[in-house]
Amino acid sequence: MERPKVNLGGIIHFSTIDWRGKAAMVIFLRRCPLRCIYCQNYNLLEDDDYKDMDVIEDAIRASEDFIDAVVLSGGEPFMQPQVIDAIAKYARGRGLMVGVQTNGYYPERVESLHAEIDRIFLDIKMPLNGDLYERLTKVRDASERVRKTLEVCLHANIELELVTTVFRDLVGAAEVKEIVKELCDLGAADCPYIIQQGRIERIPPHAGLTESSVFSYDELKELAQAAYRAAAVKEVRIRTRETGEEVVVRATSAGVANDK
Numbered sequence: 249m250e251r252p253k254v255n256l257g258g259i260i261h262f263s264t265i266d267w268r269g270k271a272a273m274v275i276f277l278r279r280c281p282l283r284c285i286y287c288q289n290y291n292l293l294e295d296d297d298y299k300d301m302d303v304i305e306d307a308i309r310a311s312e313d314f315i316d317a318v319v320l321s322g323g324e325p326f327m328q329p330q331v332i333d334a335i336a337k338y339a340r341g342r343g344l345m346v347g348v349q350t351n352g353y354y355p356e357r358v359e360s361l362h363a364e365i366d367r368i369f370l371d372i373k374m375p376l377n378g379d380l381y382e383r384l385t386k387v388r389d390a391s392e393r394v395r396k397t398l399e400v401c402l403h404a405n406i407e408l409e410l411v412t413t414v415f416r417d418l419v420g421a422a423e424v425k426e427i428v429k430e431l432c433d434l435g436a437a438d439c440p441y442i443i444q445q446g447r448i449e450r451i452p453p454h455a456g457l458t459e460s461s462v463f464s465y466d467e468l469k470e471l472a473q474a475a476y477r478a479a480a481v482k483e484v485r486i487r488t489r490e491t492g493e494e495v496v497v498r499a500t501s502a503g504v505a506n507d508k
């Protein structure tokens with residue numbers, strides 16, 4: 249079978265913040281069907297840069313002694329399903345785990361590829377009900393597709409983490425509380441829920457986001473507590489560039505554990 253070309257945005261050879269507890273290589277794939285207001289990767293959305301699979305395989309072999317996993321990110325990796333398949337098979341053949349960060353726009357592709365993937369990190373950008381998803385992503389059917397992807401992952405029993413990126417006056421406490429309620433209603437209460445600090449670096453000026461739009465570390469922890477109080481979600485984490493990812497609150501058989 250012909251090897252796919254990889255529309256490659258870049259490679260981070262070693263990351264400890266993209267998969268909690270694991271050292272990972274992160275491979276960025278170009279293009280995305282969404283146009284989120286706060287996108288930090290606009291440079292990956294319009295142009296192409298096709299590489300041979302050899303480039304990816306060489307990079308994996310060069311790092312495999314130092315990493316546990318390969319994470320595919322973007323852009324939207326599921327725009328290149330044959331590439332996901334090829335990289336996942338190669339990485340697993342080298343003894344590495346495979347994760348995919350996705351905006352959830354391609355439920356059918358997730359369904360057909362899930363057996364090749366160890367963990368999916370699914371964006372839940374806004375409450376799925378109402379029109380906020382469309383306003384953020386500029387795409388009409390995004391929330392329906394994300395909901396379907398969530399259902400596919402839950403049905404397939406794939407390891408799943410759910411991620412919301414927050415910005416003051418755009419995605420804040422009200423939206424986060426609504427999201428966790430919806431997630432519990434959809435049967436995803438057991439999936440770790442991650443509140444990710446939105447950053448303004450590389451965001452285009454027309455987005456209207458400034459330094460004051462960025463939640464502080466302490467505010468993120470308050471958001472996590474508010475999410476936990478709003479619904480019966482089992483574990484809420486926060487993620488920042490500076491401190492990585494940490495569990496803020498987790499339900500245990502003995503009650504509630506705060507701060508790890």
Ligand code: SF4
Nearest residue numbers: 280282284287323351
């Ligand atoms: S889904 Fe991700 S890559 Fe695509 S536009 Fe939104 S933030 Fe950017």
